[in-house]
Amino acid sequence: MAYQAVIGLEVHLQLRTRTKIFSACPADYHGAEPNTFTDPFTLGLPGALPTLNRGAVELAMMFGLGLSCDVSGFTQFHRKNYFYPDAPKNFQLSQYDRPIARDGHLDVDGERIRIKRAHLEDDAGKLMHPTYAPYSLLDLNRAGSALIEMVTEADIVSAEQARAFLESVQAIAQALGVSDATPEEGKMRCDVNISVHKPGEPWGTKVEVKNLNSFRSVARAIEYETARQARVLDGGGRITQDTLGWDEGGQKTFLMRTKEGEADYRYFPEPDLPPLDITPEWIEQVRARMPELPAQKRGRYLAAGVRAADAGVLSHDVALSRFYDEALGSSPAPDAQKLANWLLTNVTGALAAQEQTLAQTSLKPAHLASLVRLIDADTIGGRVAKDLLGDVMEGHDPETLVQERGLGVVTDTAAIDAAIDAAMAADPTTVEKVRGGNAKALNALFGPVMKATGGQARPDVVRARLQAKLGL
Known part of the structure; x- marks a missing residue:
């Protein structure tokens, strides 16, 4: 036993x-x-x-x-x-x-x-x-x-x-x-x-x-x-x-x-x-000065729609939770879960690669919130947002960067169709596979189209246009 x-x-x-x-x-x-x-x-x-x-x-x-x-x-x-x-x-x-x-x-x-x-x-x-x-x-x-x-x-x-x-x-x-x-x-x-x-x-x-x-x-x-x-x-x-x-x-x-x-x-x-x-x-004077406890933070994040695992990570880290709260409090407020995703995945990943802490960067909570809002509004795609993150962490405003560099999402369907036609012409073998019933082969055409549009086309639009052209 x-x-x-x-x-x-x-x-x-x-x-x-x-x-x-x-x-x-x-x-x-x-x-x-x-x-x-x-x-x-x-x-x-x-x-x-x-x-x-x-x-x-x-x-x-x-x-x-x-x-x-x-x-x-x-x-x-x-x-x-x-x-x-x-x-x-x-x-x-x-x-x-x-x-x-x-x-x-x-x-x-x-x-x-x-x-x-x-x-x-x-x-x-x-x-x-x-x-x-x-x-x-x-x-x-x-x-x-x-x-x-x-x-x-x-x-x-x-x-x-x-x-x-x-x-x-x-x-x-x-x-x-x-x-x-x-x-x-x-x-x-x-x-x-x-x-x-x-x-x-x-x-x-x-x-x-x-x-x-x-x-x-x-x-x-x-x-x-x-x-x-x-x-x-x-x-x-x-x-x-x-x-x-x-x-x-x-x-x-x-x-x-x-x-x-x-x-x-x-x-x-x-x-x-x-x-x-x-x-x-x-005792009551001391109690009145107490800040929010981790369990209280976690409950607040869950109520805002943050996943339990992410709420736990945020509530246990003072620096992360302080940054997150300030970003979430910006106007208009970004989506709580998407903001958590970007902070806990993209930002912390970049910090680990650079062996830095949040305090050692020039990243502003309002700028991260703005980046999330730009993605949510389909102003930029996820790939462009990731490309911009390094500059944003150096203190640059993402909205200004998008305007100056012309990085907005490509909404011109004619431009997207032209990129699709070029990708299909360059890879007829894959086209035949897709038309023959191999739907997974569609991904081999998706990548070149996104590359041709500089990552600025909406992925869902590209996929829908590809499927239409291939009769899926």
Whole structure:
């Protein structure tokens, strides 16, 4: 009988604050020289006292509301004591038994994943281990940055579901503006708790896989660890409650340490920070500032006639959805689905080929909307529109380009008939095949006619005229 996985996630998001969570030290350290964004409190110097960042609290409240959590009216920070080089204070300030948010949920592909809690804490520094060197390097720029840690219930059952959940969390964080949520920059990290059991049997002993910094790594670690635990149990062994790391090169987990319990951290209330009262009025002020969530965007796009798959892609990408909304809001409004097609297929394809983002081009939402309207009005054909896209992405108005270059659709049936006659005269063999009943051979004549008209003839008109001339 196959084993079933039981998976819970701990997701760490670096909050988008100007300063660190407990000091006035700037938090925008990315790309800076090591150990240049520090301050007395971050370094744990004697006498340095914490000051709570109000902006971090409000971002955490907003994130909790975005996950349908209850925001706590009373919360408190505790010291989580441990000794490690990346924590100069020898403790982390976290919210132990009074998290800022709890009891939320997120629906992913029709399945509800419960959110146990979300709490604020300060980040640790970063240790680097040069290959073959007898030492490690420590960068404390990250230490003290504002983090929110979100913990799920063990409701996830597969690697695919875990990845989809993380993508949804990322989309919510980015849509709300609470975090950049970029795993490649370390602004979104994930720990996985996983156990396996056979159907109808009690859950097995869980292990924790730490510091996974990409969604792909999360999925692969879950797949590997599920298979490993099954092999151990089938071989008569037992699973111990360990903390594991993930070897990206070897695509396997490795033992880091035996899992600590809560008692090992000797939690106690932070004496230098008073408890925090969060009033209902404050919560509503934060709620009123919340932008549209991805699920709300998706519903709006579906109502406008966009296909479900395209609505999902648009609603999960802040830059794409912002661009799309502005283009759709132009007057007169273009067809919603056709606009989505052009943005998600033609534009993103061109961006990928040029290794660019939307922000790096001069493409204007109004110009893309205009291009779609020109096609819809039969002013230009699809081929001409694709030829124009490069210029449009450089900031040129498609209507002006069409006028200046005389690219309007050929409506002169005499010109189309002349092109058809020339194509038939040049390929009598195909003409005989078509007249002999091979209707598919018509495509061999269609291409030359479109080429002769510069791609400006309407394909449906060309096909109809061809069929008429060939007696179909």
